[in-house]
Amino acid sequence: MAVIIAGAGSVGLLLGSFLAEAGLDVMMLVRRKEQAKLLAQKGIERVNEDGTKTVVRVNATTDIAELPVAHFWIVAVKFSDLRGFLAQLKERNMQEPVLFVQNGIGHLALATETDLPHYAFATVEHGALRSDDRVVRHNGIGMLTVGAGRGDATLFNRIEEARSERFPISRHADGEHVLMRKVIINCMINPLTAILQVRNGELLTNQHCRGLFAGLYEELMAAFPEMRPYLPLETVQTVCKNTAQNHSSMLVDRLSGRQMEIATIVTAIIQRAYAVNKTLPLLSTFEKMLYAVDRKEER
Amino acid sequence: MAVIIAGAGSVGLLLGSFLAEAGLDVMMLVRRKEQAKLLAQKGIERVNEDGTKTVVRVNATTDIAELPVAHFWIVAVKFSDLRGFLAQLKERNMQEPVLFVQNGIGHLALATETDLPHYAFATVEHGALRSDDRVVRHNGIGMLTVGAGRGDATLFNRIEEARSERFPISRHADGEHVLMRKVIINCMINPLTAILQVRNGELLTNQHCRGLFAGLYEELMAAFPEMRPYLPLETVQTVCKNTAQNHSSMLVDRLSGRQMEIATIVTAIIQRAYAVNKTLPLLSTFEKMLYAVDRKEER
Numbered sequence: 001m002a003v004i005i006a007g008a009g010s011v012g013l014l015l016g017s018f019l020a021e022a023g024l025d026v027m028m029l030v031r032r033k034e035q036a037k038l039l040a041q042k043g044i045e046r047v048n049e050d051g052t053k054t055v056v057r058v059n060a061t062t063d064i065a066e067l068p069v070a071h072f073w074i075v076a077v078k079f080s081d082l083r084g085f086l087a088q089l090k091e092r093n094m095q096e097p098v099l100f101v102q103n104g105i106g107h108l109a110l111a112t113e114t115d116l117p118h119y120a121f122a123t124v125e126h127g128a129l130r131s132d133d134r135v136v137r138h139n140g141i142g143m144l145t146v147g148a149g150r151g152d153a154t155l156f157n158r159i160e161e162a163r164s165e166r167f168p169i170s171r172h173a174d175g176e177h178v179l180m181r182k183v184i185i186n187c188m189i190n191p192l193t194a195i196l197q198v199r200n201g202e203l204l205t206n207q208h209c210r211g212l213f214a215g216l217y218e219e220l221m222a223a224f225p226e227m228r229p230y231l232p233l234e235t236v237q238t239v240c241k242n243t244a245q246n247h248s249s250m251l252v253d254r255l256s257g258r259q260m261e262i263a264t265i266v267t268a269i270i271q272r273a274y275a276v277n278k279t280l281p282l283l284s285t286f287e288k289m290l291y292a293v294d295r296k297e298e299r
Numbered sequence: 300m301a302v303i304i305a306g307a308g309s310v311g312l313l314l315g316s317f318l319a320e321a322g323l324d325v326m327m328l329v330r331r332k333e334q335a336k337l338l339a340q341k342g343i344e345r346v347n348e349d350g351t352k353t354v355v356r357v358n359a360t361t362d363i364a365e366l367p368v369a370h371f372w373i374v375a376v377k378f379s380d381l382r383g384f385l386a387q388l389k390e391r392n393m394q395e396p397v398l399f400v401q402n403g404i405g406h407l408a409l410a411t412e413t414d415l416p417h418y419a420f421a422t423v424e425h426g427a428l429r430s431d432d433r434v435v436r437h438n439g440i441g442m443l444t445v446g447a448g449r450g451d452a453t454l455f456n457r458i459e460e461a462r463s464e465r466f467p468i469s470r471h472a473d474g475e476h477v478l479m480r481k482v483i484i485n486c487m488i489n490p491l492t493a494i495l496q497v498r499n500g501e502l503l504t505n506q507h508c509r510g511l512f513a514g515l516y517e518e519l520m521a522a523f524p525e526m527r528p529y530l531p532l533e534t535v536q537t538v539c540k541n542t543a544q545n546h547s548s549m550l551v552d553r554l555s556g557r558q559m560e561i562a563t564i565v566t567a568i569i570q571r572a573y574a575v576n577k578t579l580p581l582l583s584t585f586e587k588m589l590y591a592v593d594r595k596e597e598r
Contacts (some may be wrong), residue, residue, distance in 0.1 A: 195494065196592050208591035212584065285511065285584055292507035293495050 001071040002027040002059070003158070004096075006085065007036060010128040011101055012076035013136035015144075017046040020056035024163035024168055027066065028060040035212055036060040038278075048166070072097040072118075072156055076259040079264040082107055097155040103249070104264025105272070108176060111149060118151030121175035123182040143168050146234045147175030154235065180247045181231055184220055184266045186249075188213065188236045190287035194250035194260060195293070201244025204237055216282050218267075223278035237299075254293070261292045300370040301358070302457070303395075305384065305455070307334060309427040310400055312374035312442075313433035315471040316345040320463035327359040328366065334432040335359040344434045345573035361378040363387055371417075371455055378405055378563040385413055386398040396454040397478035398445065399542060403563030404482045404571070407475060410448060426545075442467050444481075446474030451473030480529055483519055485548075485564045487512065487535050489586035491550035494592070500543025502537055515581050516528070520566075522577035553592070561589045 005016045006029040020026040020043075028044075030036050039060035047055045061067065073094075075092050077085050079102045089098075097118035098108050125142025146156060146169065153173075163169045172178050189200055192212060195201075203209045209258045217236065251258045266287045273280050304315045305328040319325040319342075327343075329335050329396060338359035339517045345353045360366065364528050372393075376384050376402045387396075396417035399406050410418050422440030445468065452472075462468045471477050488499055491511060495501075502508045516535065553558045565586045 005357075108511070194589060202591075206591050208587045212485045212587050214589070276307070281580060283583060285581060288511050289495060292505050292511070 001025070002028055002068055003072060003074065004067060004070040005076055006076045007076035007078070007081075008039065008060075008133070009076065009078070010130040010136055011124050013044050013134070014046065014073070014126055014138060015074055015101065015124075015126040016058055016078065017044045017054065017056055018093070018162045019159070019162075020044065020058050021054060022047075022118065022164075024071075024158065024161065025068070026056075027067065028058050028059040028064055029064060030060060030145060032133075034061055036062045038133050042134055047131070049138055049141065050113055061137070064092065066154065067157045070096050071158060071212055072099060074099045074101060076101050079104060079261060080105055086110060089116070090114065097151065099156055099159070100149075102264065103183075103261055104186065105179045106264030106268040106269055108179055108266075116150065117166055118153075118155050119149040119151055120146055120156050121179050122146045123148055123178055125182075126244045136184065141166055141168070143170050145170045145172055145178050147172040147177040147178030153252070170204035176231070180224065180227055183265055183269060184224070184227060184231055185236055185239055187269050187283060189240060190248045190260075191283065191290055192216070192264060193248040194254050195286060195289050197251060197254070199244065200246050200248055201242045203240050204244075214280070216286075219280050223273040223280055225277065250290070256293060260290060262294060262295050266290065274275060301322070301367055302369055302371060302373065303328055303369040303510065304367060304373045304375055306375035306377070306380075307338065307359075307432070308377070309429040309435055310374065310423050311373070312330040312343050312429060312433070313345065313371055313423075314375065314400065314484050315426055316343045316353065316355055316359055316435065317349075317461045317463075317466045318458070319343065320345075320353060320520050321463075321570050323370075323457065323460060325355075325357040326369070327367065328358050328360055328368055329359060331432075335361045337450040341433055346430070346434065346436045346439065347367060349439055363391065368592075369395050369456070370457060371398060373398045373400060373483065375400050376553050377401070377416060378560060379558070381406055381409055386408060388415070389413065391552040396429050396450065398455055398458070399448075401563065402560055403485065403567055404478045405563030407478055408567075416448065418448040419445055420448055420478050421445045422477055424481075424529060432556050437465070440465055440467070442469050444469045444477050446477030448474040455491060460535055473558040474532070477528055482564055482568055483523070483526060483530055484538055486519060486582060487515055488539060489547045489549035489559075490582070490589055491515070491566060493553050494585060494588050496550060496553075498543065499539045499545050499547055511581070518579050518581055522572040522575065522579055556594060559589060561593060562576050562588060 002025040004027045005012050008028050008030045016028055028039050039095045041053050041060055043057045073096055075098055098116055099120050099122055101122045101124055123145045127140030129139055131137055136221045147241055160169055161182045203213045208254055217233050270280050301324040302318055303326045304311050307329045308325050315325045315327055327338050338357055342354050372395055375598045376399055398419050398421055400421045400423055407507045422444045426439030428436045430436055459468055502512045516532050530552055569579050569583055
């Protein structure tokens with residue numbers, strides 16, 4: 001049985017590449033006919049960190065109606081397309097397990113609203129950059145952390161066949177915790193770097209950034225005290241240090257004139273804090289500033 | 300008797316031009332010999348809004364020791380140079396009246412610390428841009444508001460001889476109030492436009508900016524409630540509207556790679572609020588963000 005991957009952006013291509021390399025039968029579901037044709041004809045090409053290339057065969061289609069029953073799905077569409085995509089799955093009365101790999105945490109609520117019997121969440125910490133419709137550059141090895149959501153988590157076990165040195169996988173019993181951990185780190189790094197247009201390392205080396213960074217950490221931990229033991233300030237600092245020369249994903253989107261993922265990373269966390277009667281004044285200020293400049297670089 | 304103008308940046312040149320045009324005997328005190336020579340030989344050239352040019356004769360020197368006793372001084376040096384300049388005046392045991400025309404309000408405390416028997420403050424709302432050492436472009440007519448500080452305010456009366464349609468002058472009994480009014484408007488417009496790199500009008504037309512703008516107004520008025528009757532939100536909005544297409548002075552400095560006037564505009568207001576046991580959390584956040592990017596554009 002196939003693993004169906006919906007969405008062939010950088011994450012969809014990277015996951016498809018590693019799963020197919022491990023011998024799984026990968027079927028890519030994409031929106032454009034040209035991309036489906038190209039993927040079916042030539043496969044996915046992954047450019048590894050060492051410059052070598054790995055090409056794998058995959059199936060591909062644009063037609064959700066012609067898909068076979070799958071072992072499980074990986075939904076790798078953008079968060080902004082997810083609501084519409086889930087409506088399509090509902091129409092199809094999908095019963096297969098679904099692994100969500102979106103950034104942020106906005107999709108947690110969307111998943112909960114579905115009738116899907118089985119789903120899980122994964123965070124992807126690889127550096128991946130789509131070069132074209134079938135080529136993805138693997139710029140940095142990171143963890144794929146799969147956290148259980150609803151139903152039977154063992155249905156996703158076959159993903160572990162893809163585990164390797166280049167593709168480490170970690171399993172976790174609580175998908176919500178996995179998402180929260182990643183999204184809090186994102187909230188610490190993305191808004192400030194995107195607004196100030198600085199590299200990640202600057203948050204530690206610039207004394208004024210450092211003050212804002214520490215203030216943001218404290219207000220997040222006051223809102224979500226249960227996360228503090230799992231996310232000491234030093235851990236977030238280490239992420240900044242290890243990615244010091246990188247632009248954060250939000251800054252990359254801003255500099256490329258693409259919409260930033262403000263809703264699912266920042267707004268979703270503000271709403272979760274609000275739900276437990278906490279406010280995040282600093283993050284809320286950054287949220288407004290991000291929306292103010294989102295896709296405004298033409299000026 | 301001469302009026303001595305210390306500092307020949309855009310404001311010094313503009314004031315010198317209008318005062319000399321009105322028949323006052325203007326002496327420019329500058330730092331560089333070439334500029335003094337050029338000003339003494341060729342005078343100040345003002346390019347008016349309608350494109351016409353007005354050239355006036357002035358005296359100029361670099362040597363504070365050779366200056367005659369003046370009718371009054373206009374100190375138009377940058378805030379960051381003011382402390383050192385006041386030390387020079389103290390050494391000279393200056394007794395003449397001094398009109399301070401710096402941006403912001405940081406200089407109020409510096410003036411108070413001097414032994415000067417007479418001083419006043421003025422805010423300059425003209426658009427002025429220095430083209431070179433002796434040429435200033437007058438890009439927009441605005442008010443020169445002179446507010447009394449210490450001593451005899453009538454000693455500055457002769458400045459009114461320069462009053463004209465192009466150079467309106469307003470006198471006010473309270474210099475501190477004059478400075479506060481201008482600096483609060485600056486705090487409302489400068490930090491946000493400089494951080495987000497947007498034109499002044501955007502603060503009203505962009506809904507996310509508008510929210511931050513309104514929040515900033517409320518925290519400033521909570522800290523300085525005595526200013527509210529003199530500065531309704533509509534007044535600040537009108538300033539934004541009238542300068543909608545302009546870059547704020549802080550944004551101009553940022554885009555030119557010059558140091559922004561954060562200390563005398565933003566930090567000074569935060570300190571004044573602190574002195575009355577008020578905090579300005581939004582403005583303090585913007586202050587850190589401004590310092591974080593100040594003269595960092597090379598990245």
